[in-house]
Amino acid sequence: MANTLSRAERRIAQRARSLNSSAIREILKLTERPDMISFAGGVPSPASFPLAALRDASARATHASSADIFQYSATEGYAPLREWIARAHSTSQHPVTPSNVLITSGSQQAFDLIGKVLVDPQSAVLVERPTYLGALQSLSLYEPEFVSVQTDDHGIVSKALEYIEPERAALLYLQPNFQNPTGTRLPFQRRRKIAEIARRTGLIVVEDDPYAALAFDGGQLPSIHSMAPDNVIYLGSFSKALAPGLRVGYMIVPGALQQKFVQVKQAADLHSSTLSQHIVYETVRDGLLESHVPRLAIFYRQQCEAMLSALDRHMPEGVRWNVPEGGMFVWLALPPDIDSAALLEDALAVNVAFVPGAPFFARDPLHHFLRLSFATVSPQQIDRGIERLAALINAHSRAFTPVFDLELDR
Amino acid sequence: MANTLSRAERRIAQRARSLNSSAIREILKLTERPDMISFAGGVPSPASFPLAALRDASARATHASSADIFQYSATEGYAPLREWIARAHSTSQHPVTPSNVLITSGSQQAFDLIGKVLVDPQSAVLVERPTYLGALQSLSLYEPEFVSVQTDDHGIVSKALEYIEPERAALLYLQPNFQNPTGTRLPFQRRRKIAEIARRTGLIVVEDDPYAALAFDGGQLPSIHSMAPDNVIYLGSFSKALAPGLRVGYMIVPGALQQKFVQVKQAADLHSSTLSQHIVYETVRDGLLESHVPRLAIFYRQQCEAMLSALDRHMPEGVRWNVPEGGMFVWLALPPDIDSAALLEDALAVNVAFVPGAPFFARDPLHHFLRLSFATVSPQQIDRGIERLAALINAHSRAFTPVFDLELDR
Numbered sequence: 001m002a003n004t005l006s007r008a009e010r011r012i013a014q015r016a017r018s019l020n021s022s023a024i025r026e027i028l029k030l031t032e033r034p035d036m037i038s039f040a041g042g043v044p045s046p047a048s049f050p051l052a053a054l055r056d057a058s059a060r061a062t063h064a065s066s067a068d069i070f071q072y073s074a075t076e077g078y079a080p081l082r083e084w085i086a087r088a089h090s091t092s093q094h095p096v097t098p099s100n101v102l103i104t105s106g107s108q109q110a111f112d113l114i115g116k117v118l119v120d121p122q123s124a125v126l127v128e129r130p131t132y133l134g135a136l137q138s139l140s141l142y143e144p145e146f147v148s149v150q151t152d153d154h155g156i157v158s159k160a161l162e163y164i165e166p167e168r169a170a171l172l173y174l175q176p177n178f179q180n181p182t183g184t185r186l187p188f189q190r191r192r193k194i195a196e197i198a199r200r201t202g203l204i205v206v207e208d209d210p211y212a213a214l215a216f217d218g219g220q221l222p223s224i225h226s227m228a229p230d231n232v233i234y235l236g237s238f239s240k241a242l243a244p245g246l247r248v249g250y251m252i253v254p255g256a257l258q259q260k261f262v263q264v265k266q267a268a269d270l271h272s273s274t275l276s277q278h279i280v281y282e283t284v285r286d287g288l289l290e291s292h293v294p295r296l297a298i299f300y301r302q303q304c305e306a307m308l309s310a311l312d313r314h315m316p317e318g319v320r321w322n323v324p325e326g327g328m329f330v331w332l333a334l335p336p337d338i339d340s341a342a343l344l345e346d347a348l349a350v351n352v353a354f355v356p357g358a359p360f361f362a363r364d365p366l367h368h369f370l371r372l373s374f375a376t377v378s379p380q381q382i383d384r385g386i387e388r389l390a391a392l393i394n395a396h397s398r399a400f401t402p403v404f405d406l407e408l409d410r
Numbered sequence: 411m412a413n414t415l416s417r418a419e420r421r422i423a424q425r426a427r428s429l430n431s432s433a434i435r436e437i438l439k440l441t442e443r444p445d446m447i448s449f450a451g452g453v454p455s456p457a458s459f460p461l462a463a464l465r466d467a468s469a470r471a472t473h474a475s476s477a478d479i480f481q482y483s484a485t486e487g488y489a490p491l492r493e494w495i496a497r498a499h500s501t502s503q504h505p506v507t508p509s510n511v512l513i514t515s516g517s518q519q520a521f522d523l524i525g526k527v528l529v530d531p532q533s534a535v536l537v538e539r540p541t542y543l544g545a546l547q548s549l550s551l552y553e554p555e556f557v558s559v560q561t562d563d564h565g566i567v568s569k570a571l572e573y574i575e576p577e578r579a580a581l582l583y584l585q586p587n588f589q590n591p592t593g594t595r596l597p598f599q600r601r602r603k604i605a606e607i608a609r610r611t612g613l614i615v616v617e618d619d620p621y622a623a624l625a626f627d628g629g630q631l632p633s634i635h636s637m638a639p640d641n642v643i644y645l646g647s648f649s650k651a652l653a654p655g656l657r658v659g660y661m662i663v664p665g666a667l668q669q670k671f672v673q674v675k676q677a678a679d680l681h682s683s684t685l686s687q688h689i690v691y692e693t694v695r696d697g698l699l700e701s702h703v704p705r706l707a708i709f710y711r712q713q714c715e716a717m718l719s720a721l722d723r724h725m726p727e728g729v730r731w732n733v734p735e736g737g738m739f740v741w742l743a744l745p746p747d748i749d750s751a752a753l754l755e756d757a758l759a760v761n762v763a764f765v766p767g768a769p770f771f772a773r774d775p776l777h778h779f780l781r782l783s784f785a786t787v788s789p790q791q792i793d794r795g796i797e798r799l800a801a802l803i804n805a806h807s808r809a810f811t812p813v814f815d816l817e818l819d820r
Contacts, residue, residue, distance in 0.1 A: 006666070007612035008612070008614065008640065008641070008664055008666040008667055009666050009667070011528055011580065011581075011612075011614055012527055012528065012667070012670055013526070013527060013528055013529055013530045013533075013552070013580075014530055015526065015530075016526055016527045016670055016673075016674060019670070019673050019674065019677065020673065043481060043482045046477035046478075046480070046481050049477050049480050049481075051477055051480070054472070054480055055472045055473060058468060058469075058472040058685070059468075059469065059472070062464070062465045062468040062469070063465060067456035067459050067461055067653075068456075068655075069655055070456070070459050070461070070464055070652075070653035070654070070655040070656065071453060071456050071459075071653065071654060071655050072453045072649075072654045072655060073655060105515055105679040105682075105683075106679055106680055108677070108678070108679050108680045109678060109679040111677075112677065112678050112679070116423070116425065116426055116551055117422055117423060117426045118421055118422065118423055119423055120423045120424055120425075123423075134677075134680075137676070137677050138677040138678070141526055141674070141677060142423070170421065170423075171421075202417035202418070202421075204418065204421055230418065231418070239482075242480075243477075243480035243481065244480070244481060244482045245478075245479055245480040245481050245482060245483060245683065245684035245685060246480065246683060246684075246685060247679060247680070247681070247682065247683045247684075254418055256416070256418040256419050257418055257419070257422070260422055260426055260429070263426075263429050263430065264426060264429065264551065266547070267429065267518070267521075267522065267544075267547050267548040267551060268518070268519060268522050268548070268678070269515040269516055269518050269519040269522070269657060269679075270516055270518045270544075270657070271657070272515075272657065272683075273515075273655065273656060273657045273682075273683040273685075273686050274655035274656075274657075275468070275655060275656060275683075275685070275686065275689075276683050276685065276686065279685075
């Protein structure tokens with residue numbers, strides 16, 4: 001028996017051997033205890049789902065006279081939904097046509113398709129530092145060399161791209177709005193600069209924009225895609241604006257790459273759930289998002305304010321964090337001598353969870369960062385959880401204080 | 411503009427360059443004309459969907475008090491559905507546990523996950539001759555060498571496996587029941603032999619079984635999986651027994667490989683549609699399949715009989731076909747001098763469609779075969795379509811008959 005098993009394991013392909021389960025999802029398993037105050041999740045608040053509209057849309061979709069919603073359907077996706085998306089992303093200068101739109105099973109699938117189509121082994125994939133773990137995980141199966149581009153409190157430093165031969169890279173991956181994990185929003189001038197570099201060098205930019213709907217001010221900066229549509233693959237999602245369990249996302253793909261992406265999507269799963277696509281279309285067609293998104297923004301802003309004021313109240317000196325303008329995350333810098341993975345062990349013991357920052361670095365990880373989600377915990381519990389976390393950080397700080405300091409204190 | 415486009419195309423990765431759209435799906439686009447008699451589809455008949463049960467299940471799933479069905483969920487799949495599948499596949503000798511079961515977005519996704527986990531570039535992937543096109547397409551992205559194993563009217567010749575060093579192959583892929591495209595069912599003794607070879611050599615067998623529910627006699631031969639569970643990855647699907655648009659399939663994976671498959675599934679799309687999984691579970695939990703599958707079998711058997719009797723009535727001498735015991739396909743051998751792709755062009759002109767056989771061969775394709783689906787065309791239209799096809803085959807035969815024969819005929 002043992003012999004058979006090890007034979008099976010020996011057959012695992014090279015590309016899959018180093019893959020690990022997402023650190024986040026492993027931690028999430030620990031956080032299912034009901035008394036856990038979890039800042040670890042990357043999931044939107046179920047309180048934000050437009051449940052009545054989703055149920056109504058499901059009923060309409062399934063009770064349509066035709067059996068089509070249960071049949072195989074087009075790989076590219078449901079045509080009316082693709083038309084709706086194309087209209088939503090068209091600008092006067094750059095119309096998006098439905099043929100540019102490919103429906104995916106969440107944005108996660110888009111990472112996989114992009115890896116298949118654009119990433120040769122050992123090719124350079126440029127990423128922010130830190131960057132979204134789920135994208136790293138998915139792209140890593142295509143065995144690129146990740147290259148971290150200089151990133152500051154406002155996101156990727158666009159000028160830094162000039163110095164790393166963008167014309168030789170397979171692609172640049174970034175999240176322009178309320179980045180996971182840092183929460184930063186990329187300023188307009190940097191977007192314009194990246195678009196200009198892409199047009200000039202042929203660099204393909206993957207603009208992953210799952211949090212667009214969660215801008216606290218309701219405002220939208222122009223996408224990089226709108227400034228360089230022939231060079232940008234834009235990834236959109238209904239996971240935050242509507243609900244993630246439907247697994248409906250989309251790619252907007254330059255004409256030259258469309259056919260290839262349809263082919264790999266077909267090979268990956270033929271098409272995304274027909275019913276899910278119909279439910280999304282039935283939900284958005286009548287303009288639900290116009291009323292729902294502002295409500296979402298208020299909800300997440302209030303959650304964020306609860307966390308920021310709890311941090312202000314409880315955190316000791318030497319701890320820093322960003323002030324996000326949208327999204328679901330605060331990125332916290334501990335004093336450099338505290339390892340956030342060690343802190344997590346103690347935090348779980350007092351029923352508080354978060355995600356350590358190290359896995360978000362493509363290489364040379366920093367160990368004193370952590371990601372806090374404010375999406376799903378009540379303001380009261382946020383305060384309680386942050387208070388406990390602050391106490392632990394204090395304890396860790398003291399533990400690392402040199403002995404002579406302790407003696408002086410006495 | 412043209413310059414930008416060609417730059418984008420130059421960035422397509424090596425593995426994706428040779429990928430083509432499925433010949434079937436390209437033909438299907440041509441067959442959407444309402445007057446087309448299409449034997450080309452690989453889709454089940456929408457008349458066979460248990461629509462009332464599916465609608466009822468959708469209503470129950472979406473009106474449950476909880477928002478869970480719209481939230482992110484476990485990568486492995488919905489636990490009650492996994493338990494149901496494990497029970498359905500357990501035998502007294504070999505219990506299947508829910509941890510062996512991974513829900514996939516249709517069986518098509520399983521091909522992709524298997525390619526990721528088990529196929530290194532240039533490794534040998536053993537396949538039937540001919541074999542299922544969709545699997546070839548998906549696995550080809552992982553750049554294996556396909557090796558066709560000798561196959562006869564009863565499926566793969568198990569003994570032939572002995573001569574091709576199965577211990578060095580990445581895997582053997584086959585469809586044991588009513589194979590696509592040939593319709594053959596693998597006899598019990600061959601299943602046993604393959605299980606024995608797998609146990610002895612460590613060969614991993616991918617047993618793809620989407621048509622299990624479509625046995626005309628309602629009978630089931632034991633799966634290879636049930637005879638060698640540590641060596642077989644079994645692929646099941648609800649696409650034919652229920653409806654394909656939900657995109658719910660599953661893998662039963664040996665313990666040694668489970669964790670790796672969960673990791674690549676997570677990287678591929680996090681999880682399959684939560685709602686679709688709930689709908690499937692709500693549909694099957696009360697035993698719907700026990701009454702539905704026998705009805706399916708009668709429906710497809712009658713469709714098949716209509717096609718077989720039309721073939722008997724109309725086809726000229728020199729044309730041969732199998733008599734399937736289940737599934738959706740008849741595999742037709744033309745006289746060897748007729749190319750089925752050329753025949754298709756003429757057939758489309760008289761509004762009849764089918765799929766030429768060549769793309770189902772992993773290498774060295776034969777060009778005088780074609781696949782006919784009897785799933786979706788009414789018996790009356792089947793007769794009409796086969797009559798037209800027979801007339802064309804007659805015409806092609808005459809065109810290729812040497813001149814002196816024609817003169818003798820006059």
